[in-house]
Amino acid sequence: MIESRIVGKAAPVRFENVSKRFGRDVLAVDNINLNVEAGKLVTLLGPSGCGKTTTLRMIAGLEMASKGTILIGDRDVTTLPATDRDVSMVFQSYALFPHMSVLENVSYGLTFSGFSKIEARERALAGLDLVGLKGFDARLPSELSGGQQQRVAVARALVLEPQVLLFDEPLSNLDAKLRRQVREDIRAIQKDLGLTVVYVTHDQEEALAVSDEIVVMRNASIAQIGSPRALYEEPVDQFVADFIGEANILPCTIENVENGNATISIEDYSYVLPARGLASGPAKLAVRPSRLVIGSELGFKAQVEKATYVGVRMEYSLKANFGAMFAVQDDVDSPLEVGTEIVVGFHAKSAVLLPEA
Incomplete structure (x- = not known):
C-alpha cells in the first residue's frame, strides 16, 4: 500500500535568515525565519507580490536563495537543484499531459525514478484510490471535471512519496463549491497520511479552513505566524486584522x-x-x-x-x-x-x- 510507505517519511522544513533578490532592485523575500513541523499543513498567506510563492519555490528548488540556509529534515538543501530535493509540487494549472490517460499522468514521474512498469502502475492505481478516483485510470484529462483534474495532480505528487508536498494556489481555477470540496479532500489526505505540506494561497477562508498554522506575509517579510484561531482572534496589527477575514x-x-x-x-x-x-x-x-x-x-x-x-x-x-x-x-x-x-x-x-x- 502506498499509504503505509508515505506515513512516517514527512520531514520538517526550516528557513534560517533567508532572502531572495531578483537583480539589484527587487527584494522578493527579506531575511525570513520559518519552521514547518513534520506532519503539519502550513499555509503561506498574503497579497500578490508579498513573497509567498517565491518562498514556496525556494523550498522546491525552483528558485535559489540569495542568502541564508534552507533545511529539509537535517539536510541542507540551500544550493541543491529541484531534482535532488525530496519534494513534490502541485501547481494551480494542474499541468497534466492532455494526450495521456489519467494513469499515465500519475505514473509519469515514477517511470523516471527507477520503478518498473508493474510497480509504477500499482503505485499509480493506489494513488488514484487515495484521492477518490478509483476506476478513472483510463480516462483522458479532458474527460474530467476541474476538481477531478486537480485530484489527479495531487495523486501524481503523492505517489513519489515526498518528504514535503507543496501546493501553489491549487484551487484558484475551481468554482466556489468545488474549492470547498477539494480543499477538504486535500486536508483529509494530509491528516490521514501525516504529510508535511506547505500551501500557498491568497484566499483567507481557504487558509483558515485547511491550516495547522498560517504564515501571513507582507512586503517580502513575515507579519505574523500562528494558528487560524490565534490570527483571527489576536491579530498582531491592523494589516493582519484586515487581511484575515473582515x-x-x-x-x-x-x-x-x-x-x-x-x-x-x-x-x-x-x-x-x-x-x-x-x-x-x-x-x-x-x-x-x-x-x-x-x-x-x-x-x-x-x-x-x-x-x-x-x-x-x-x-x-x-x-x-x-x-x-x-x-x-x-x-x-x-x-x-x-x-x-x-x-x-x-x-x-x-x-x-x-x-x-
Whole structure:
C-alpha cells in the first residue's frame, strides 16, 4: 500500500535568515525565519507580490536563495537543484499531459525514478484510490471535471512519496463549491497520511479552513505566524486584522491599564480587554462583524445605512459618529430597516487592541 510507505517519511522544513533578490532592485523575500513541523499543513498567506510563492519555490528548488540556509529534515538543501530535493509540487494549472490517460499522468514521474512498469502502475492505481478516483485510470484529462483534474495532480505528487508536498494556489481555477470540496479532500489526505505540506494561497477562508498554522506575509517579510484561531482572534496589527477575514477597525481611548488589562472607551461605552502592551491614550481596536451586538443594552449609538439579505444571514452597514462599521446577524426573519437608530456593543472577548505595526 502506498499509504503505509508515505506515513512516517514527512520531514520538517526550516528557513534560517533567508532572502531572495531578483537583480539589484527587487527584494522578493527579506531575511525570513520559518519552521514547518513534520506532519503539519502550513499555509503561506498574503497579497500578490508579498513573497509567498517565491518562498514556496525556494523550498522546491525552483528558485535559489540569495542568502541564508534552507533545511529539509537535517539536510541542507540551500544550493541543491529541484531534482535532488525530496519534494513534490502541485501547481494551480494542474499541468497534466492532455494526450495521456489519467494513469499515465500519475505514473509519469515514477517511470523516471527507477520503478518498473508493474510497480509504477500499482503505485499509480493506489494513488488514484487515495484521492477518490478509483476506476478513472483510463480516462483522458479532458474527460474530467476541474476538481477531478486537480485530484489527479495531487495523486501524481503523492505517489513519489515526498518528504514535503507543496501546493501553489491549487484551487484558484475551481468554482466556489468545488474549492470547498477539494480543499477538504486535500486536508483529509494530509491528516490521514501525516504529510508535511506547505500551501500557498491568497484566499483567507481557504487558509483558515485547511491550516495547522498560517504564515501571513507582507512586503517580502513575515507579519505574523500562528494558528487560524490565534490570527483571527489576536491579530498582531491592523494589516493582519484586515487581511484575515473582515474586521472593523475602530478608534478608541485607553482610559487606564491595570494588571495587563485596559479599560477603553468609545464615546460613552466602556469595555475591558487585554492591553497587549499598550499604555493610556488614543488607540485602535479590531472587532469582527459577527461580534458586534446590535441592540445591546450598553454600547454606542449608530444608524443602519444599508441592510442586505444574503440567505443565511443579514448584513448591515452601520454609521456611528466616529465612522462606518459592518455587522452581520443570523436573524433574517426580523431585519432592521434602513435608518433605524440602534445601540451597538461587543460580545464578550470579541474586541482586540491593535499594537502599532
